[in-house]
Amino acid sequence: MPVTSHLLRPVRPSLIILTLICALLFNLLPWQLIGNHFAPDFVALMLLYxxxxxxxxxxxxxAFxxxxxxxxxxxxxxxxxxLAYSVITYLVLSRQRQLNIFPYWQQATAVLGLMVFAQLLMAAVRLIAGADLPAISYFLGPLLTAFLWVPVSNLLLAYQRKPVSESL
Amino acid sequence: MQATQPAFFKQGPKPLTRLLIFSTLSIALMVGDAQLQMLGRVREQVAIVLYPLQWLATTPFAALHSTRDFLTVQTDLIAENRKLNDQLLAAQAKALRMDGLAAENAQLRALDYRRTKAPSQLAEILYSGRDPFSAKLIVDRGDNQGVQAGQIAIDTQGVVGQVVRTQAMTSEIRLITDRNHMVPVMTQRSQVRTVIYGRGAGQLLEVRYLAPNADIKPGDLLVTSGLDGTYPSGLPVAVVVSVERVAGASFPRILCRPAAGIDTHRFLLILDPPPAGPAYPAPAAANASAS
Structure with missing residues (x-):
């Protein structure tokens, strides 16, 4: 999280698992109804978060x-x-202390870069495997994912920002 | 050194090490999947784990889809049903017209058959008289076609009426049901001669002034007797419906139903006037000619 005066509650592992499962669920929604390429990658988003x-x-x-x-x-x-998730997760980990104190919009640009990199990695893998080059709309998904970064981060932090009761 | 480190600092292998491990694993998976096709089982196992999530994600949309399909099908069916109904109505109207044409054709054939036996001409009914007190028809033959007052109109089943007035293109036919219209008849079975009277439009015909012991009973066919010189003999006129012999009355009350379809057809046959008979004897007292 960016630098803040809030005291944050610790995150329960169950919350992490729940959000990751929800992200998987969101990714499994029938996005092809509105066009496959517009689907934001919620799993990558949550992983990065x-x-x-x-x-x-x-x-x-x-990630694997x-x-x-x-x-x-x-x-x-x-x-x-x-492979793609592993690589971007590693990249985040390697610069985690730096990224963590950035404001949200900077984090979002980093996420955009990471997502595009992941897409490029996957496209490269598919090219090696013998598929065609994807259309440019293939990179719309990362853009949407980056846009979602700020609201999703705020939403998840809202849980941690809940006031801790006095008795503690 | 590692063993003495507190547990708090234990973070396992470094991220780079992990990345190397997992990316090697990923590449191994890819090669195994793409080149060797030996990971079908792994895929199946993961798919089984994923299935509940997939079901959860797709079920609402599938339900929405099927609901929409259902509604679409409903509206489609309703529209189709309406269209088919319209078509059915049109077809029925056509069929009815066909039936009418067939019936008309049959009647025309029958009239034609009659016509070959007696010189006559075919007339189409234009409309029925508007006067509620008399039973009249207007037909499309008049003076120009040689129709004269006094000619007889028949249809395939019997006598319909008599031409009472002619115009240039049309003529009036007084139906036998008209009030006090008289036709000299005889019963076909017992050859009892009498006169049948009309009682008004739409009413039954009546035989009046017949002796109580006359041989007449319901079901008898009355045909023209031909005695008046106007109606050719042998044309069916009416069928006796009821014979009431009342004790106090001098005459039985005999009601008859016209044999012809008085109110039904569109075409009539107007018989040519019979050749003029010999002149009446000079001191003729009363003749039974129908007017």
Missing amino acids: WTLNQPRRVGVGW VLGVCMDVADGNLLGQHA
Whole structure:
């Protein structure tokens, strides 16, 4: 989180798991009804969020597992999302202390770069596997994901910002 | 060194190490999937785990879709039903017209058959007289076609009436049901001669002044007797419906139904006037000619 005067409550592991499952659920929604390429990648969003805010709990391992889940759900080449998620999670971890104190909009630009990088990585993997070059709309999803960064971060922090009762 | 480190600082392998491990694993997965096709089972297992989530995510949308389909199907069905109903109505109207044409054709054929036996001309009914007190029809044959007052109009089943007035293009036919219109008839079965009277439009015909012991009973067919010289003999006029013999009355009350379809058809046959008979004897007292 950016520098703040708030005292934050600790995050329960169940919340992390719940949000990740919800993200998976959101990704599984039938986005093809409004066009496949517009779908923001909620799983990547949550992964990045938790990696940035809870680097000791969520890391490359989670990214790999969720990536495999996404690959199976999307019917992609197995390991494609896993590789991309692992790489961007690592990149966040390597600059975690720096990114963490940025204001939200700067974080969002970082997220945009990371998401585009992930898309490029996946496109490269598909190219090597023999697929065609994707259309430019392929990169609309990362843009939407980056836009979602600020509201989603605020929403999740709202839980942590709840006032701690006096008795504690 | 590692063993003496407090547990708090234990973070496992470094992120880079983890990345290397997992990206190697990812690449191994990709190669195994793309090149060797040996990861079908792994995919199946993960898919089983994912299935509840997939179900949860897609079910509301599928339900929405099927609901919309259902509603669409409903409206489509209603529209189609309406269209089919319209078509059915149109077809029915057409069929009814066909029926009418067939019936008309049959009647015209029958009239034609009659016509070959007696010189006559075909007349189409234009309209029925508006006067509620008399039963009259207007037909489309008049003076120009040689129609004269006194000619007889028949249809396929029997006598309809008599031409009473002619104009250039039309003529009036007084129906046998008209009040006090008289036709000399005889019963076909027992050859009892009498006169049948009309009682007004839409009413039954009546035979008056017949002796109580006359041989007449319901179901008898009355045909023209031909005695008046106006109606050719042998044309069916009416069928006896009821014979009431009342003790106090001098004459039985005999009601008859016209044999012809008085109110039904569109075409009539106007018989040519019979050749003029011999002149009446000079001191003729009373003749039974119908007017």
